[in-house]
Amino acid sequence: MSILTRPLKAFHVQLSAIDFEQLAAQGYLIVPQFMNQPTYQALYQYAQSLTPNDWHPAGIGRGEQYTQNTAVRRDRIRWLQPDEGIEQAYLSAMEELRLLVNRELFMGLFDYECHLAHYPPGAFYRKHLDAFKGRSNRRLTTVCYLNPDWRAVDGGQLILYGKNGQILETILPKAGKLVIFLSEVFIHEVATGHRDRYSITGWYRVNASINGVIDPTN
C-alpha cells in the first residue's frame, strides 16, 4: 500500500494509509483530529440550538422491535437529514469517507445513517453491540464528538472492549475526534457523564437482505 495520504475534502483532513492499515488490522481506529474546528464548532452550536421537540428519546432496535429502555441508555437523538444544511455537510463528509473505506478495504459499504446524540449530565449507554451477525446490515460504526474542553473528570468516556472482556480503549469524547469500529465485533459502553455531551453516531451498511428481509432491524 502506498504512503500517500487520502484527503477528505469536506473536513480538510488527511487520513493516511497507516490509518486504514490499522482499521484493517485492529478492527477499529481513532482519529483525534478528524473534524476541523470551524466544523465541530458549527455542529456544536447547532446541536445546542435545537429545541426539545427536535430530539427524541433513544430506543433500542428498530421498527416493531423498537423499545425505550432507560436502564440501558439515557441519551436523546436526532437522525440527520439531507434537507438541513449543516446536517447535509456532515453527511457529505461521511459519504466521502465511505468511498475511501471501500476503495482501501473493499468493504462494499452501501449507505450510511447517523444521528446526533445528546447525553445530559447523568446519562450513559450500558455495554452493547451495535449489530448482531446475520441480523443486521450495519458493518462499521462511526462516532464523532463535538465537546470542546472535555476532561477525564467530566466522565462520558467511550470504552471499547476486546474479545475477552478486557478494556481496549478508554476514549474521551473530545471535539473533532472520530472513532470507527466494526459494529458486529466490539462491545462498548458510554460511561456516565457529568456534563452535556454531544456526539454524532452513524453506521455504514451493506445492501444485503437477511433471511429474505431487506434492511433488517439492527
Ligand code: OGA
Ligand atoms: C451508540 C454509541 C457511543 C458514543 O450510539 O450506539 O455507542 O460515544 N455511542 O457516543
Ligand code: MN
Ligand atoms: Mn453503540
